[in-house]
Amino acid sequence: MTRIVAIGECMVELAPCPTPDTYRAGFAGDTLNTAWYLRKMLAAEHEVAYFTAVGHDDMSQRMVAFLDAAGIVTAHIQRRHDSTVGLYMISLNNGERSFSYWRGQSAARRMLDGEGALQAALAGADMAYISGITLAILPDCDRARLLHGLQVFRDSGGKVVFDPNLRPRLWPDGAAMTGAVMQAAAVSDICLPSYEDEADWFGDATPDATAQRYRDAGVGLVVVKNGPGEIMVVADGQRVTFAPEPVLDVVDTTAAGDSFNAGFLASYLDDGDLERACVAAARLAAHVISHSGALVALDAPPLVPAPVAGA
Ligand code: AMP
Numbered sequence: 001m002t003r004i005v006a007i008g009e010c011m012v013e014l015a016p017c018p019t020p021d022t023y024r025a026g027f028a029g030d031t032l033n034t035a036w037y038l039r040k041m042l043a044a045e046h047e048v049a050y051f052t053a054v055g056h057d058d059m060s061q062r063m064v065a066f067l068d069a070a071g072i073v074t075a076h077i078q079r080r081h082d083s084t085v086g087l088y089m090i091s092l093n094n095g096e097r098s099f100s101y102w103r104g105q106s107a108a109r110r111m112l113d114g115e116g117a118l119q120a121a122l123a124g125a126d127m128a129y130i131s132g133i134t135l136a137i138l139p140d141c142d143r144a145r146l147l148h149g150l151q152v153f154r155d156s157g158g159k160v161v162f163d164p165n166l167r168p169r170l171w172p173d174g175a176a177m178t179g180a181v182m183q184a185a186a187v188s189d190i191c192l193p194s195y196e197d198e199a200d201w202f203g204d205a206t207p208d209a210t211a212q213r214y215r216d217a218g219v220g221l222v223v224v225k226n227g228p229g230e231i232m233v234v235a236d237g238q239r240v241t242f243a244p245e246p247v248l249d250v251v252d253t254t255a256a257g258d259s260f261n262a263g264f265l266a267s268y269l270d271d272g273d274l275e276r277a278c279v280a281a282a283r284l285a286a287h288v289i290s291h292s293g294a295l296v297a298l299d300a301p302p303l304v305p306a307p308v309a310g311a
Contacts, residue, residue, distance in 0.1 A: 002046045004035075006129040007111075008131060011028060014090065026295070030258050035048050036262075041280075051077065083107040086102060126159065127160075130160070162191050162219075195229070223278075230242065244285070251291055253289050254294045256285045256288060263283065264277045264278065
């Protein structure tokens, strides 16, 4: 049995439905998306937990109930009286999506406030999963506490998995973002960057350069995603590349990387085979981007009907 703890912020998502002027509330967030897909991909004996902070209000209770219903362990989620969960709204203008956020005061920003809460969540866990958004939402001192807690976790045999998920609008400036990302890389065992973002913010000329930069920071296994392009995996003495099947009708790329990470980790934990993990990851991401929304049922029917045999 493997115990994985994802650490981050789950938000309320308001999506236009069924008309552009009425909205349906759901829940999403990068680390939560990965936890949700991991829970779906892993066998029942494994445990997926989420560590964050929420309020005591109705929406916070609903969020925790949503996680419970998905089979994600919520026992270590912090409850705060002084704040509630963050919110974002998706707007559609002529088919183009744009996002408005209300997350500045969200409870998740204070998730490290509780003395010993992170240590309790990680006690007995095998793997911790964080992203660049987890880093971005924390005050500087709490980010340092998180990284220290992860180092202690590693020292006792835990593995740390990190998706840099670069979001410059969450940081005061690019240098603060890239600096924090490389500090997190220094306490990570597996890193899952997306090449396009890394090239923009670190100036990497190739996916190889991205992989090498994280390897130089001490990461054992680096998986460089690249949209429809070749996936590259670099580990000690191994370099695997894998071309994902082209997705002809991309409906919504939300959570492509988050679901990819879940598919990769679930398969990698199963048998340690890097190529099979890439196949599983790309297959799951392809399914997700062929549907609308961040959390897509694994048995959701394809939106594009399969061609009729012989037609
Ligand atoms: P990204 O974070 O954009 O690099 O995408 C993560 C993963 O989603 C990629 O490694 C692919 O497996 C998959 N993916 C994203 N965009 C596409 C696409 N247009 N066609 C096929 N797969 C894609």
